[in-house]
Amino acid sequence: xxxxxxxxxxxxxxxxxxxxxxxxxxxxxxxxxxxxxxxxxxxxxxxxxxxxxxxxxxxxxxxxxxxxxxxxxxxxxxxxxxxxxxxxxxxxxxxxxxx
Numbered sequence: 001x002x003x004x005x006x007x008x009x010x011x012x013x014x015x016x017x018x019x020x021x022x023x024x025x026x027x028x029x030x031x032x033x034x035x036x037x038x039x040x041x042x043x044x045x046x047x048x049x050x051x052x053x054x055x056x057x058x059x060x061x062x063x064x065x066x067x068x069x070x071x072x073x074x075x076x077x078x079x080x081x082x083x084x085x086x087x088x089x090x091x092x093x094x095x096x097x098x099x
Contacts, residue, residue: 002060009042017046019053023064026057038064 011034021029026046027038038044044057056067 004043005041011036011042011044013044013046015047016049016051017055019046019048019055019068023057023066026055026066027064030057 011030013029013034017026017029026044029046030036030038030044034044036042036044038057039059041059041061046055046057048054052071054069054071056065056069058065058067
């Protein structure tokens with residue numbers, strides 16, 4: 001289990017992302033599209049077109065980590081791109097909150 005500092009924000013990128021991108025491509029997307037620093041310690045979550053793959057980009061103080069998760073079925077019911085919160089600040093609400 002990876003423990004996150006209490007001031008860490010989780011950014012959920014709305015829409016879908018080309019998940020062929022790796023460390024550099026996703027870090028560049030954070031800088032250009034979100035105008036955020038990928039090396040600030042916040043967590044950035046990206047979703048593939050079908051919704052079955054998620055990638056997480058996080059700088060832990062020593063280097064970037066890229067985590068990938070493939071779900072058995074698409075996460076469409078959990079992740080509605082136009083209605084998701086883009087940032088979740090407090091630790092109690094770190095799960096995706098969509099309406």
